[in-house]
Amino acid sequence: MLVAAGLFTFSLSAMxxxxxxxxxxxIFYVGAGSSSGEASRNENDDTAWSLGWIYKTRSLSFGVDxxxxxxxxxxxxxxxxxxxxxxxxxxIAITPIMRGRRWxxxxxVLLGFVQSGRSCESTGRSYLGYTCYADQDPDTEYDFNYGAxxxxxxxxxxxxxxxxxxxxxxxxxxxx
Numbered sequence: 001m002l003v004a005a006g007l008f009t010f011s012l013s014a015m016x017x018x019x020x021x022x023x024x025x026x027i028f029y030v031g032a033g034s035s036s037g038e039a040s041r042n043e044n045d046d047t048a049w050s051l052g053w054i055y056k057t058r059s060l061s062f063g064v065d066x067x068x069x070x071x072x073x074x075x076x077x078x079x080x081x082x083x084x085x086x087x088x089x090x091x092i093a094i095t096p097i098m099r100g101r102r103w104x105x106x107x108x109v110l111l112g113f114v115q116s117g118r119s120c121e122s123t124g125r126s127y128l129g130y131t132c133y134a135d136q137d138p139d140t141e142y143d144f145n146y147g148a149x150x151x152x153x154x155x156x157x158x159x160x161x162x163x164x165x166x167x168x169x170x171x172x173x174x175x176x
Contacts, residue, residue, distance in 0.1 A: 025056045025175050025176070026053065026054070026055060026056070026175065026176050027053070027054040027056055027063075027151070027153070027158050027173045027174070027175050027176075028051075028052070028053050028173060028174055028176065029050075029051070029052045029053075029054070029065075029151075029158060029160075029171045029172060029173030029174075030049070030050065030051055030052075030171065030172060030173075031048075031049060031050035031051075031052070031067070031162050031169035031170060031171035031172070032047055032048065032049050032050075032169055032170065033047070033048045033162075033167055033168050033169030033170055034047070034048060034167065034168060035048055035069065035070065035071075035166065035167050036163070036164075036165070036166065036167055036168050044070075044071040044083040044084060044085055046068065046084075046085040048067065048068060048069040048070075048085075048166070048167035048168075048169055049067060049068045049069075049169070050065050050066070050067035050068075050069070050162060050169055050171065051065060051066055051067075052064065052065030052066075052092065052162075052171070052173075053065070054092060054094065054151075054173075056094075056106075056153075056175075058096075059095065059096070060093065060094075060095050061092075061093070061094045061095070061106065061108075062091070062092065062093055062094075063091070063092040063093075063094075064089070064090065064091055064092065065089075065090050065092060065110070065162075066087065066088070066089055066090075067087070067088045067090065067164075067166075067167070067169075068085045068086070068087055068088075069085070069086060069088055069114065069164065069166040069167035069169075070085070070086040070088065070114050070115075070116070070145075070165075070166030070167065071083050071084070071085070071086060071116075072084050072085065072086035072087070072114075072115045072116055072117055072118060073116070073117045073118075074117070074118045074119075075117070075118065075119040075120065075121075076118050076119060076120050076131045076132060076138045081117075086114045086115040086116060086166070087114070087115045088112055088113065088114035088115070088145045088164070088166065089112050089113060090110050090111060090112030090113075090145060090147075090164075091110070091111055091112055092108060092109070092110050092149055093108045093109055094106040094107060094108030094109075094149055094151060095107070095108055102154055102155065103152065103153060103154040104152070104153050105150070105151070105152045105153075106149075106150070106151045106152075106153070107148065107149065107150045107151070108148070108149055109146070109147070109148060109149070110145075110146065110147040110148065110149050110162065110164060111144075111145070111146055112144075112145045112146075113142040113143065113144060113145055114142065114143050114144075114145040114166055115140060115141070115142055116141045116142060116143045117140070117141040118138045118139070118140050118141075119138060119139050120132035120136070120138050120139070121139050145164055145165065145166060146164065146165060147162065147163050147164030147165060148162075148163050149161070149162050149163075149171075151171070151173070153173075153175065155175075156174060156175045156176070157172075157173070157174065157175070158171075158172070158173035158174070158175060159171070159172055159173070160173070
């Protein structure tokens with residue numbers, strides 16, 4: 001009975017490995033572009049950037065990225081509402097839209113949050129060189145961030161577009 005159970009388990013494992021022809025792949029990407037929407041009308045003219053990682057499977061793929069995009073108004077440095085580049089943290093979900101013999105085009109959504117402001121309202125400003133009084137952390141405000149990601153992959157190279165409400169960026173990635 002124990003031998004039969006072992007053979008049954010082995011045969012299921014072998015069938016599962018045989019039917020799954022390609023292992024999952026990781027994609028690391030970098031992006032750069034320009035501000036869009038509200039951010040393009042502000043004084044912050046820093047180049048938008050992003051770093052991301054996607055765990056790619058044959059059907060649905062997931063990832064995360066961090067980006068410098070949009071405008072965050074900073075009131076911690078002695079200036080009131082000084083425009084600076086905001087930082088965003090996002091989750092990505094993509095799925096294959098088209099496939100060729102040696103390439104795929106994936107598309108999906110990006111959801112997260114973006115820093116919109118920093119201040120020392122609860123503690124007051126420091127006069128000793130700290131960001132806030134008594135070296136306390138500043139109050140940070142965040143807004144909802146959303147967008148779309150399109151990614152064409154062939155071999156170990158991925159090229160695409162990342163567009164959010166804060167920026168539009170060209171992305172270049174490497175599979176490993």
